[in-house]
Amino acid sequence: MSYNKTPSITAETINPKVKIFNYEPCGEIVRYAERLQQEMDENPGSLPFPEIIHCNLGNPQALGQRPVTFFREVLCLCDNPALLNKDEARALFSPCAIRRAQRIINSIPGKETGGYTDSRGVKSLRQAVADGISARDGYPSDPDDIFLTDGASSAVNMMMQILIRSHEDGILCPLPEYPLYSASIILHGGTMVAYNLTEDRDWSLEIFEVKRCLEEARSAGLTVRAMVVINPGNPTGQVLSITNQEEIVEFCRKEGLVLLADEVYQDNVHVENKKFHSFKKVARSLGYDETDLSLVSFHSASMGFYGESGRRGGYMEITGFGHDVKDQIYKVASVTICPNIAGQILMSLVMDPPKLGDESFEIFESEKEKIHSSFWKRAKTLEKAFSSLEGVSCNNIEGALYLFPRLHLPSLAIKAAEAEGVSPDVFYTHRLLDATGIAVVPGSGFHQVKGTIHIRCTILPDEDKIAAMIPRLKAFHESFMNKYRGSEPYMKDLRR
Amino acid sequence: MSYNKTPSITAETINPKVKIFNYEPCGEIVRYAERLQQEMDENPGSLPFPEIIHCNLGNPQALGQRPVTFFREVLCLCDNPALLNKDEARALFSPCAIRRAQRIINSIPGKETGGYTDSRGVKSLRQAVADGISARDGYPSDPDDIFLTDGASSAVNMMMQILIRSHEDGILCPLPEYPLYSASIILHGGTMVAYNLTEDRDWSLEIFEVKRCLEEARSAGLTVRAMVVINPGNPTGQVLSITNQEEIVEFCRKEGLVLLADEVYQDNVHVENKKFHSFKKVARSLGYDETDLSLVSFHSASMGFYGESGRRGGYMEITGFGHDVKDQIYKVASVTICPNIAGQILMSLVMDPPKLGDESFEIFESEKEKIHSSFWKRAKTLEKAFSSLEGVSCNNIEGALYLFPRLHLPSLAIKAAEAEGVSPDVFYTHRLLDATGIAVVPGSGFHQVKGTIHIRCTILPDEDKIAAMIPRLKAFHESFMNKYRGSEPYMKDLRR
Known part of the structure; x- marks a missing residue:
């Protein structure tokens, strides 16, 4: 024919x-x-x-790298809740893992770990993440600002989809960069506005350089919508100083840029004289609230001492956006219905690990310390x-x-x-x-x-x-x- | 300030x-x-x-709905492989679940279920899916045509991203439809070309109606690239007859349309006089091979008798595309790095469930039968x-x-x-x-x-x-x- x-x-x-x-x-x-x-x-x-x-x-x-025992015990029990009622299981799992799994299951509508969840993730798991952020930063975090995601990559793609209208929209990105950013910007039809990190100064981020790039982009007719900062840096391994972070916050605030903060290596700081500080904490310390700065913080269960990359657990915390914008982000999230629930559970465990007094605490701390x-x-x-x-x-x-x-x-x-x-x-x-x-x-x-x-x-x-x-x-x-x-x-x- | x-x-x-x-x-x-x-x-x-x-x-x-025991046992053991070597575990898990989990873990590079995988999913799990398809259809399936995905929705979005260049590209979709399709088409900047199902004839799909819509769209200057068919239907619950499926295959072939076959309800056929036949099987039965028809079949672990929606396991089987196109799909998949591994494992279990002789077989069959x-x-x-x-x-x-x-x-x-x-x-x-x-x-x-x-x-x-x-x-x-x-x-x- x-x-x-x-x-x-x-x-x-x-x-x-x-x-x-x-x-x-x-x-x-x-x-x-x-x-x-x-x-x-x-x-x-x-x-x-x-x-x-x-x-x-x-x-x-x-x-x-071996996974953290507590995390996997909880995950395993959440997969097979029948174990929770079996005596034999007491010999195989720590009591606090059993308690945690029970608590998680009880908090899920339908008490099963196989149903679709809210497109942002299960409320109790978002609450655990928000509590972890509050404890980390010393500033409150709202579970309704948390979107659990299939790893940080999905979250980054979602934000690019929201922000980019055409090739006339630019996003500031560091060079060298983790190439997800350029890929995602191009895929969503935008223009990458690259700023250089300064190798001679330990890959520091110089605001005058960012400003130069912003102005150049604006002269070329671009509307620059956001600035990506990766801290700690990939591939460059630097940890930004607070002063530097403050400059970045001031800059984004002044220029009306959304600050997209890739903070997925927050649990990987190796030197004594540096600490991780979230951009949210830095902004709040400066006295800036939601009305001053639109900020998205990305984190995931992929790196740190947990290294659960293939589990695709991640979150973004979205602050300084109107409810109408958050509703639109919700809609984009709903197109893939919901993040995978095992990843959601893992992300909650990363942000709410065993505490002093929990039976797993010592093992957890020693596994963490050994990896670090x-x-x-x-x-x-x-x-x-x-x-x-x-x-x-x-x-x-x-x-x-x-x-x-x-x-x-x-x-x-x-x-x-x-x-x-x-x-x-x-x-x-x-x-x-x-x-x-x-x-x-x-x-x-x-x-x-x-x-x-x-x-x-x-x-x-x-x-x-x-x-x-x-x-x-x-x-x-x-x-x-x-x-x-x-x-x-x-x-x-x-x-x- | x-x-x-x-x-x-x-x-x-x-x-x-x-x-x-x-x-x-x-x-x-x-x-x-x-x-x-x-x-x-x-x-x-x-x-x-x-x-x-x-x-x-x-x-x-x-x-x-309760999850299938075998699936959750395997998932649980894959999360916590330490259990595989413990005597106490023998009392808690069926021997074939232990064997299956061991086999899966051994087949994963690094023998851990927390690493990034190939962006299409773990090779052995894609092989299990391909074998399941071959057994279902009686025609071979190649694991390199399988992309494991975070549920079928992610796969559909990926294909829309590949196919749609501008609003001048149209995608044929049934009305009534599962609204993921219109949402995804609009989000990716294309135009939905709706064809009506015929309610008076049990929601059948009439080719003359599809042809009418195609011609109208073409007259309006659209390039129609693909046709979505949902079988069994959502929300309309019909199961297409083979004759009807043959017409659809001939039509897509003749018109050079990619056939996007939503087959996620393949395990939900309730009537004796109808059976599920995949579009691939129908096309191959007509003697058409990869050079005749570009076909994508979507499936997921969300419905059927397993109902693991929140686990986000899915796959698409892509046949009749050049290697260069498949490389581009691979690249799109890599932007979110890899599908979540628990979902990958589940999807492999759905397509390769316990067989006669496996210790779990009877329980599995009775659970399945009870739900059906x-x-x-x-x-x-x-x-x-x-x-x-x-x-x-x-x-x-x-x-x-x-x-x-x-x-x-x-x-x-x-x-x-x-x-x-x-x-x-x-x-x-x-x-x-x-x-x-x-x-x-x-x-x-x-x-x-x-x-x-x-x-x-x-x-x-x-x-x-x-x-x-x-x-x-x-x-x-x-x-x-x-x-x-x-x-x-x-x-x-x-x-x-």
């Missing part, structure tokens, strides 16, 4: 906004590492390293290793889970990259992976400042793996630099 | 696409029922009914009740979980509604709720054909509640009709 067919859907005829955005935070290097892994599985010993060490993935549990101190050790070890390399300057990792060292490569290396048609960071990361099995992400994936070369390295592989990778990293780097200086042959094989 | 503020975000300055779409499948009646509930809680006995009966919500577990036969009983009882009412014609509910009876109301009732500024269906449902505590949804929420009056009534309240509500429904309706015929006073109080 021959039909007068209209063309079927092709990559050329899909929504162009989908085509143009680029979102591969770990990108091509992941697929390359997968190919190498397959090669190793099929021909053991064929590659010059015993295993691939994934410093590319911000995915704690996939790299061996191990992160610190790993961060310091890697920081020292990168800083010791020729031509590498490495940021002082204050928070989050990433190092973002800058490479100063010989011009021959840059030319060799050019000849291969790739950027120097991609060239370097491929060579590193080929020679050592160490996978890191090229800085271009995070939109590093043009003309600079970085790599993003997570601190997530366990301590033994990090200890094992460092001599390989050093040997590789030395050899790479020697080769492209032209003085020594490039070491292809690091097997000893 | 006085600042030269630009206006902050208001409902007037948000994305207009968000403003104009309307998505409240259960809408205002939910809030009204909540207010009444609150009144009852505060002043027991103040209302003329003992409880609110929710025939408005398509939310099985919130209305008392109860649904059937409830459907028949309600159908009979509605059909017995004066001026009401009720569809024969073949599948899904809804009745969509049509009301022929006296002209005085229609005038009374007009005087209140509401549509007659809203007027009727409010009076019904006020007098009896029975909550149903006005048909306008599902975009009923203009000039007709319907209500959507779910079959989800349990048998006792349905038995209790029927005399109240009958008494109310009689009184309502009498009042608006002008012959008897309107009965405000049904207390006996």
Whole structure:
């Protein structure tokens, strides 16, 4: 049969906004590492390293981090409430996990954990999150300002959908950035207005730079609607000072910008002299209330010491918006009906963990402390290793889970990259992976400042793996630099 | 301080696409029922009914449906894998649930259920879904065509985002419809091209009507890209015949339309003489392969006999798309990183349930059978009740979980509604709720054909509640009709 067919859907005829955005935070290097892994599985010993060490993935549990026992006990009991009435269960679960699960189930309409919930999440779980925020900040939080979400990414996408009307709407975003922001802005048809973080000053956020970008965007006819701040920083690992946060609050207030505060690494601050302060706390400390500043704070159950990324638990706290706007956000949330309930429960547990006196408290604290101190050790070890390399300057990792060292490569290396048609960071990361099995992400994936070369390295592989990778990293780097200086042959094989 | 503020975000300055779409499948009646509930809680006995009966919500577990034991056992063990090695657990879980959980955990990279997964979902779980589809249809299914999603709604939104470029792109949708479709089309900037289902022929889908709408849309300059079919129907409860499905397949093929098949009620067919057939099976039976038809099948863990709506498990199977298009869909999926893993696991269990020989098989079958036969009983009882009412014609509910009876109301009732500024269906449902505590949804929420009056009534309240509500429904309706015929006073109080 021959039909007068209209063309079927092709990559050329899909929504162009989908085509143009680029979102591969770990990108091509992941697929390359997968190919190498397959090669190793099929021909053991064929590659010059015993295993691939994934410093590319911000995915704690996939790299061996164990979940927090209390969280999983509660989740498990909420899945199977029949256990709550069985004597055998008392031997398997801590009493406070049993109590908590019972309380959660009792608070859900229908007393089942499989029904649709309010599109913002179960009221009692939003209350737990709000209470956690109040305790953290010392300022009240209202459960009706909380939207539980399928991870922070969904929340960010929702806000972009609300804020962006056309490409004439701009959103201020840091560079380097976590590329969800540029992807989401483009996908929703807006324009990213990039401001640079200052690497020389520990990736600080300079208001004059943001102001310059805002003014430039306005002169170009854009309506700038919001400013994204990531604190602690991804991929840059800085923790903003209060003074800096105050400047940002003043700036957004003065310029009428919504402050979109990515605070998902709030439980990952590694240095003694810095603390996490939420933007809401900073704004309230300055005496600003809802009428002064529109603020959205994003958080999730993905990182911290809990690392429950695949569970997709998250929230946003929305303050300084009218009820009519909140109703519209509610409507957008309702299009996917409700966030998943296991993620909702987890998020409530993150914000309302066991307290002193609860039977699980000691175990919980020791699990948390163990992860925290191990992160610190790993961060310091890697920081020292990168800083010791020729031509590498490495940021002082204050928070989050990433190092973002800058490479100063010989011009021959840059030319060799050019000849291969790739950027120097991609060239370097491929060579590193080929020679050592160490996978890191090229800085271009995070939109590093043009003309600079970085790599993003997570601190997530366990301590033994990090200890094992460092001599390989050093040997590789030395050899790479020697080769492209032209003085020594490039070491292809690091097997000893 | 006085600042030269630009206006902050208001409902007037948000994305207009968000403003104009309307998505409240259960809408205002939910809030009204909540207010009444609150009144009852505060002043027991103040209302003329003992409880609110929710025939408005398509939310099985919130209305008392118990989850399937096997599913929850597996989910619970996957949350807390430490249990797998404990002797006490053997007394609490069926051996096949323990085996299944172990197999799932072993198949996840990192052997933990808290890591990010592939943006399409865990490979082994996609394989389980594909195997389930193959077994259901008798035609092969490829795990790389499966995208696990946070419920079917997320999948539908993803496809709309891919397909719609501007308001000049149209999507064919049935009327009455599940309003997710119109909401998603508008939110993504496209145009809904509505075709009417034929109520007089059991809500059948007439191809000549669809063709008429397609041609009209094309004459108006639209590029129609896809056709939505909901089978079994929501809110209309029909199950399409194979002949009808074949016509639809031929039509989409001939016209170059992507067929978006909402098949989420595939496990809810109540009548002996109808069976669910997937559109993929129908297309393959006609000899059409991937080169002939672009087809997306949506399914979820929300309904069926499992009813795990709040778990947000879903999938779409995408066939007849090029790799380049699938890569773009992958990219859209990656913007929210991955579907939640508990939902992924549940979806795999729905498609790969216990088999003969598994220790859980008998319990599983009996739970399933009990829910199915109860649904059937409830459907028949309600159908009979509605059909017995004066001026009401009720569809024969073949599948899904809804009745969509049509009301022929006296002209005085229609005038009374007009005087209140509401549509007659809203007027009727409010009076019904006020007098009896029975909550149903006005048909306008599902975009009923203009000039007709319907209500959507779910079959989800349990048998006792349905038995209790029927005399109240009958008494109310009689009184309502009498009042608006002008012959008897309107009965405000049904207390006996």
